[in-house]
Amino acid sequence: MNFEIVTEGLEFPEGPVAMDDGSVVLVEIRRGALTRVRPDGSKEIVAELGGGPNGAAIGPDGRVYVCNNGGFVWAERGGIKVPAGTPDDYASGSIQAVDLATGAVETLYTECDGIPLRGPNDIVFDAQGGMWFTDLGKTMAETMHHGAVYHAKADGSAISRQRFPLITANGCGLSPDGKVLHVAETRTSRVWSFDITSPGVLAPPEGFRPGRLLATLPDYQLLDSLAVQADGAVCVATLMRGGISIVDADTGEVEFIPVPFDPHDPYITNICFGGADMRDAWITCSASGRLVKTRWAKPGLRLNFNA
Numbered sequence: 331m332n333f334e335i336v337t338e339g340l341e342f343p344e345g346p347v348a349m350d351d352g353s354v355v356l357v358e359i360r361r362g363a364l365t366r367v368r369p370d371g372s373k374e375i376v377a378e379l380g381g382g383p384n385g386a387a388i389g390p391d392g393r394v395y396v397c398n399n400g401g402f403v404w405a406e407r408g409g410i411k412v413p414a415g416t417p418d419d420y421a422s423g424s425i426q427a428v429d430l431a432t433g434a435v436e437t438l439y440t441e442c443d444g445i446p447l448r449g450p451n452d453i454v455f456d457a458q459g460g461m462w463f464t465d466l467g468k469t470m471a472e473t474m475h476h477g478a479v480y481h482a483k484a485d486g487s488a489i490s491r492q493r494f495p496l497i498t499a500n501g502c503g504l505s506p507d508g509k510v511l512h513v514a515e516t517r518t519s520r521v522w523s524f525d526i527t528s529p530g531v532l533a534p535p536e537g538f539r540p541g542r543l544l545a546t547l548p549d550y551q552l553l554d555s556l557a558v559q560a561d562g563a564v565c566v567a568t569l570m571r572g573g574i575s576i577v578d579a580d581t582g583e584v585e586f587i588p589v590p591f592d593p594h595d596p597y598i599t600n601i602c603f604g605g606a607d608m609r610d611a612w613i614t615c616s617a618s619g620r621l622v623k624t625r626w627a628k629p630g631l632r633l634n635f636n637a
Contacts, residue, residue: 344357390459390484420468458530497516525541551575554568598615
């Protein structure tokens with residue numbers, strides 16, 4: 331598999347969205363911005379978001395909906411700058427909506443039932459126009475919040491917490507038939523599958539497990555954001571090892587695709603699919619500030635909304 335560098339110099343990119351015009355819209359967590367990357371690698375800031383914009387998706391109204399984790403403290407480790415805690419001015423996380431034409435930003439949610447959103451992370455829209463999103467939680471010097479899965483309406487009128495507690499809930503994506511939500515947990519290296527019983531509602535857990543355990547990666551591999559293939563396989567960005575783990579949605583078997591740039595980037599954080607045949611794959615290499623592109627072996631699942 332051949333990889334090409336689309337652009338460099340990004341400030342910890344994440345949340346890529348392949349647009350209909352061939353560009354990619356993504357967030358730069360460290361810069362606090364939503365950025366568009368053109369096919370020729372040129373970049374333009376769409377909106378200044380502040381905090382820590384993390385995941386992004388196109389909603390039913392054509393706006394970009396952003397999970398904002400509220401911001402990080404940054405530290406240099408091994409010559410790269412990585413998230414290393416919560417800043418003193420942190421207030422909460424939020425869900426924001428950005429008008430691509432004007433850059434206007436609207437904050438839709440900062441809490442659910444009086445409980446602040448801690449660190450919203452990844453987001454996907456269902457066919458009815460509602461958003462599923464994860465909350466990783468925030469880490470302080472001696473404490474760490476539990477993670478959760480939420481569902482909310484795109485107009486800001488309703489939000490519900492559908493699964494709690496989880497341990498650093500990160501990537502999320504829907505099965506091709508829209509009946510299953512897949513969620514990756516960073517610190518446990520687990521991928522969970524949750525049945526959806528009706529729009530915006532997850533089936534109650536059975537026993538002590540929060541959902542159906544699809545896979546657990548061995549050794550020190552941490553899971554980040556994800557996308558789903560058209561055949562239902564879950565493609566989850568894999569930190570430390572530096573690549574994409576493809577998890578079979580029926581068997582849980584895992585195939586690993588490394589992103590082989592030198593120097594090695596352990597912070598491969600997300601993948602998205604696009605192009606006429608949905609086999610163009612864009613991958614964020616966050617520590618090295620790169621957006622890279624390759625041709626994927628199988629087509630990705632076309633999302634419910636684009637712009």
